[in-house]
Amino acid sequence: MTREAQGTHAQGEAPRAGASPAARLGLTHDILQALERLAIPSRRAVLGGVAGQRRSRRYGSSLDLADYRAYAPGDDIRRLDWSAYARLGRLFMRLYAGEEDTCVSLWVDTSASMAWDQATKERTARAVAGALAFLALASEDRAACAGFSGAVTGRLGPLRGKLSAPRLWAALADLPQGGSTNWASLAAAAATFPTGISVLVSDFLAETEQLRPVLAAHRRAGNELVLVQVLSPEELRPSLSGELRLVDSETGASVDVTLGRTALDAYQSARADHARALSSLARSYQAKLLTVDGGLPLRQIVLGELVHARVASL
Amino acid sequence: MALLDPLAGLAGLSLAAIVALYFLRARRPIHQVPSTLWWRPITLDRQAAAPWQRLRPSWLLLLQLLAAAFVVAALLQPALATAQALSGQTVVIIDTSATMQATDVRPTRFAAAVADARTLVGRLGPRAKMTLIAMGPSPRVIATANGDRQLLEEALSGLRPSDGPADLQDALQLAVAAAGPHPSATRLVILSDGITQPVSDPVTLPFPVEYRKIGVSGENTGVTALSVVPGVAGEEAVAHVQDFGQVASHVTAEMFANGNLTDARGLRLSPHAGADVGFPVPPGTTTVRVELVPHDEYPLDQVAVATAPLPERVRILLVSTGDLFLQEALTLRPGAQVVTETPSAWRPSQASDPAYDLFVFEGFVPDRLPASAPYLVVAPPPNRSLGTGKALSPGPLVPAQANDPLLYDVDLANVDVAASADMAYSHFGNVVVTSAGGPVLMVRPATASAPAAALLGAYLHDSNFVLRSAFPILLVHLSEYLAPGTVPAPNQQPGTPVTIAPPPGATRVAVTVPGGRSQVIWQSKQTAAGTLLFGRTGTPGLYRVEVTQRDGASTSSYFAVDVPGESISPQPSLQVTGTAGKALPASSTFQSFWPWLAAAALALLIAEWVVYHRAG
Numbered sequence: 052m053t054r055e056a057q058g059t060h061a062q063g064e065a066p067r068a069g070a071s072p073a074a075r076l077g078l079t080h081d082i083l084q085a086l087e088r089l090a091i092p093s094r095r096a097v098l099g100g101v102a103g104q105r106r107s108r109r110y111g112s113s114l115d116l117a118d119y120r121a122y123a124p125g126d127d128i129r130r131l132d133w134s135a136y137a138r139l140g141r142l143f144m145r146l147y148a149g150e151e152d153t154c155v156s157l158w159v160d161t162s163a164s165m166a167w168d169q170a171t172k173e174r175t176a177r178a179v180a181g182a183l184a185f186l187a188l189a190s191e192d193r194a195a196c197a198g199f200s201g202a203v204t205g206r207l208g209p210l211r212g213k214l215s216a217p218r219l220w221a222a223l224a225d226l227p228q229g230g231s232t233n234w235a236s237l238a239a240a241a242a243t244f245p246t247g248i249s250v251l252v253s254d255f256l257a258e259t260e261q262l263r264p265v266l267a268a269h270r271r272a273g274n275e276l277v278l279v280q281v282l283s284p285e286e287l288r289p290s291l292s293g294e295l296r297l298v299d300s301e302t303g304a305s306v307d308v309t310l311g312r313t314a315l316d317a318y319q320s321a322r323a324d325h326a327r328a329l330s331s332l333a334r335s336y337q338a339k340l341l342t343v344d345g346g347l348p349l350r351q352i353v354l355g356e357l358v359h360a361r362v363a364s365l
Numbered sequence: 366m367a368l369l370d371p372l373a374g375l376a377g378l379s380l381a382a383i384v385a386l387y388f389l390r391a392r393r394p395i396h397q398v399p400s401t402l403w404w405r406p407i408t409l410d411r412q413a414a415a416p417w418q419r420l421r422p423s424w425l426l427l428l429q430l431l432a433a434a435f436v437v438a439a440l441l442q443p444a445l446a447t448a449q450a451l452s453g454q455t456v457v458i459i460d461t462s463a464t465m466q467a468t469d470v471r472p473t474r475f476a477a478a479v480a481d482a483r484t485l486v487g488r489l490g491p492r493a494k495m496t497l498i499a500m501g502p503s504p505r506v507i508a509t510a511n512g513d514r515q516l517l518e519e520a521l522s523g524l525r526p527s528d529g530p531a532d533l534q535d536a537l538q539l540a541v542a543a544a545g546p547h548p549s550a551t552r553l554v555i556l557s558d559g560i561t562q563p564v565s566d567p568v569t570l571p572f573p574v575e576y577r578k579i580g581v582s583g584e585n586t587g588v589t590a591l592s593v594v595p596g597v598a599g600e601e602a603v604a605h606v607q608d609f610g611q612v613a614s615h616v617t618a619e620m621f622a623n624g625n626l627t628d629a630r631g632l633r634l635s636p637h638a639g640a641d642v643g644f645p646v647p648p649g650t651t652t653v654r655v656e657l658v659p660h661d662e663y664p665l666d667q668v669a670v671a672t673a674p675l676p677e678r679v680r681i682l683l684v685s686t687g688d689l690f691l692q693e694a695l696t697l698r699p700g701a702q703v704v705t706e707t708p709s710a711w712r713p714s715q716a717s718d719p720a721y722d723l724f725v726f727e728g729f730v731p732d733r734l735p736a737s738a739p740y741l742v743v744a745p746p747p748n749r750s751l752g753t754g755k756a757l758s759p760g761p762l763v764p765a766q767a768n769d770p771l772l773y774d775v776d777l778a779n780v781d782v783a784a785s786a787d788m789a790y791s792h793f794g795n796v797v798v799t800s801a802g803g804p805v806l807m808v809r810p811a812t813a814s815a816p817a818a819a820l821l822g823a824y825l826h827d828s829n830f831v832l833r834s835a836f837p838i839l840l841v842h843l844s845e846y847l848a849p850g851t852v853p854a855p856n857q858q859p860g861t862p863v864t865i866a867p868p869p870g871a872t873r874v875a876v877t878v879p880g881g882r883s884q885v886i887w888q889s890k891q892t893a894a895g896t897l898l899f900g901r902t903g904t905p906g907l908y909r910v911e912v913t914q915r916d917g918a919s920t921s922s923y924f925a926v927d928v929p930g931e932s933i934s935p936q937p938s939l940q941v942t943g944t945a946g947k948a949l950p951a952s953s954t955f956q957s958f959w960p961w962l963a964a965a966a967l968a969l970l971i972a973e974w975v976v977y978h979r980a981g
Contacts, residue, residue, distance in 0.1 A: 164399035
């Protein structure tokens, strides 16, 4: 691990200008050290491209013997299991299970809604993506990242090896921010990275029917899905009151509300309904869903919430 | 016309908001929220109680609505599509390997790749150039830095798929050569299913690369091996059938002897499973063919042919203290019959015994080496005639020459030899494997007065050499070098050159390829044929080698060329990266005229301001 990874900033503080990429995302030395012991679990065998640590659906060249058969004259002796002869005194042909890597694609929402409330959600989203990118690279998988808002931007990767982590962190920190979310562009970009695990980090503030094509496109591309929903403390527990005109940060649409206890209860009910619909949508696409309070310390989110939701595991 | 940002249409809500402003009496403090999604139920509740007012006709409202409409139109970014041409040089690698004949993409993957290439030709700009490379077993340039679309089209029309593998490494070298000294103006597009011969290391190229994956399905069941072996009641054809797909397959393996159907077996194979199936070979059969029906999307590997006569017998006498690995490695050569005896049982008269085609001495050198039959000496003790000295520690083994055919597929990287005969001062022959301590393997070809011979210095019991897969491969190569058969091992892959070694006295050698066309590859009554190389093995099927002797008698031998069964699952990526940036510009670009709409909106706002102040 590079020493530059030791920089830190507390949640809610703006990253220091000129700081290292890890520090800009708030990834401290101890968080990265802890991440090295974790991996992103995959439910199924992968069809990657480069040797890695995951079981492949192809016969390949790993040391895991998938199958064997008796040698017959005329067989290709390059695939002869000569060491088996040394042990058993019989000749077998090797059929190996490939161990290949997978590609963890990180799609980070950079729309205007993420920058609301002092950009708490945006910083957390980028930091979570940075942590998962490091997790993938440290597990000998590939990692790629992109931002999405009106269009998919800042695409980088896939990259391999822990030494590539600073490049990914810098790309995540530099993703352009603002605009309104164009879910169609995210769906269209689903197959641009190699097949593997797609991690979507967003507030998912949209009707589930808008999100359905996005999840369908990523599944069609052969990816497993992980949805990380980042919400700000103010969204989870609004402190507004009185008669207000609420303006949507992305669409500019406004609604007039008179806020009291009843109205706030209705808000919480609408949020719970949306959470249930999102959860049901995630289940229907076999996606893991995790909702994160952006106000929590990053260490607790990365090493607590992600592990608890089995987005990362030992 | 297209809308570059159709979601910006949501901004059309602003028109309704403007109208609503004229309905509403109350003016509330504005507070921005990330989304109004969770607030909407509340506003619905409140709307019933909202105090509305009647909408009255107003120039201001009209102008504001018009201005907002133009702003929304500008946000939608309406644009006219225009084609974007290719500039600079584009190098296109078109995969012509066997798996590109798969029909999971209609009509074939190969046809789809050629159609893609044609589209790229159509996008060539005025001074742009294109180089086309066909990636088969031997990649070749079919059009060099050409801007003439007709010539490029003709080159593509003349392209045919091969039955061999795709050599990506060589194709990339051609692409780099085509880029010349100005790679910055070059882009590379690879049209392939990604099933290529392995690239030794991940390749980084000095220009942008785009890999366009051709193919969608990996479902394939094929014959991976077919050979004729001695059975309990005569000869038996044994085929290995493998399912490479994700779903179970049900096929029938049909056996043909001399072209006539003699047997058929049904096979149910689980995903990734394989099965051996044996058929009796009727007496008098010269060729056997096994075919799987019904055909799948890659029928090329569903047919395999083999020669029914057993391979030519090669009789080997191994004089050894009893190294089982050495004995087993020698038997791996098809047709090899290995007889062993101890050094103490060796009699000098055996050196001229015509019963053996090859002698192998391990840890022992006879006083008189064979004068007519080839021989291999392994781990020799100090010997003056061989030029070998005492044992030394040789260090890591390395090939003496790059691409030595004797070392094909022989990986010496993990071989550790603790002791080897000192051959530093030996003039035995050409060095094949060397080390810091001197040569470890030497060979010498046959001459008019001496047979071919080889000298392997490594002490097998003081090394892990015998445990490595390099060992049997090297031994088979050495055996074939020292005592070559007339034709190579029965089963060859398309495009692989084969060596033909006619016996002494041959005056004419002809090869009949599948389809019946015969070709004389050597003819002379004065000189010996030596070893001949025949490279036109691109077509799968049975090849007949006819050798005519000086007295006019002729003998025929056969070898088969089969497309090996393999997975046809298209690969999501290649181990090739280029410089940053897109290899190809988008197929079309859009010219937006939103600034004009924005200007109109501005003009309307000025008009609204004027009306407001005059009215005020």
